Amino acid sequence: MADHIRIRGARTHNLAGLDLDIPRDQLVVIVGVSGSGKSSLVFDTIAAEAGYQLNETYPPFVRNRLPHWSRPDVDLIEGLSPVIVIDQKRIGGNARSTVGTITDTWAYLRLIWSRLSEPHVGESNRFSFNDAHGMCPTCSGLGEVVQVALDRLLDLDRSLVEGAIRLPGYGLQPVLVPAARRRCRIRC
Numbered sequence: 677m678a679d680h681i682r683i684r685g686a687r688t689h690n691l692a693g694l695d696l697d698i699p700r701d702q703l704v705v706i707v708g709v710s711g712s713g714k715s716s717l718v719f720d721t722i723a724a725e726a727g728y729q730l731n732e733t734y735p736p737f738v739r740n741r742l743p744h745w746s747r748p749d750v751d752l753i754e755g756l757s758p759v760i761v762i763d764q765k766r767i768g769g770n771a772r773s774t775v776g777t778i779t780d781t782w783a784y785l786r787l788i789w790s791r792l793s794e795p796h797v798g799e800s801n802r803f804s805f806n807d808a809h810g811m812c813p814t815c816s817g818l819g820e821v822v823q824v825a826l827d828r829l830l831d832l833d834r835s836l837v838e839g840a841i842r843l844p845g846y847g848l849q850p851v852l853v854p855a856a857r858r859r860c861r862i863r864c
């Protein structure tokens with residue numbers, strides 16, 4: 677497998693015959709001012725060609741039912757593998773979201789496991805950390821446990837007067853009584 681995606685002479689939209697090698701199997705971030713061609717390169721060149729190449733591997737019957745990818749205007753592009761395109765919309769995630777849930781690949785993985793697992797389970801929901809039967813009993817599938825750090829709250833070796841309560845504002849502190857306002861009796 678190639679270790680780079682090689683692109684030569686990319687002319688999609690406003691790209692001016694761009695030559696580029698993008699390392700594979702790494703997180704690569706493409707930045708640039710608005711209109712510089714980031715989307716033309718990532719979505720309309722790389723993803724389009726990868727989608728086109730993947731569709732070519734299917735028989736026409738399947739191909740007609742898949743999203744249609746038109747080939748980008750590029751001299752050469754190689755080192756591609758199937759791509760997952762996540763659009764630029766804001767992702768409405770929560771504490772239970774992962775890359776898997778947001779891209780929907782998680783649903784397919786659960787399906788594979790439910791079909792191929794030994795012992796056989798059969799229900800893909802049983803492999804979900806959001807399902808009562810599938811989730812980790814310790815963290816309820818959240819991946820982390822929130823607990824009160826009692827030792828940071830209390831020093832059990834001290835009495836209350838000695839400052840056992842460590843939480844700022846809750847210990848025994850001298851109480852400052854605001855001075856009462858006195859009215860001026862001379863001039864009023």
Ligand SMILES: [Zn+2]
Nearest residue numbers: 812814815819
């Ligand atoms: Zn857990």
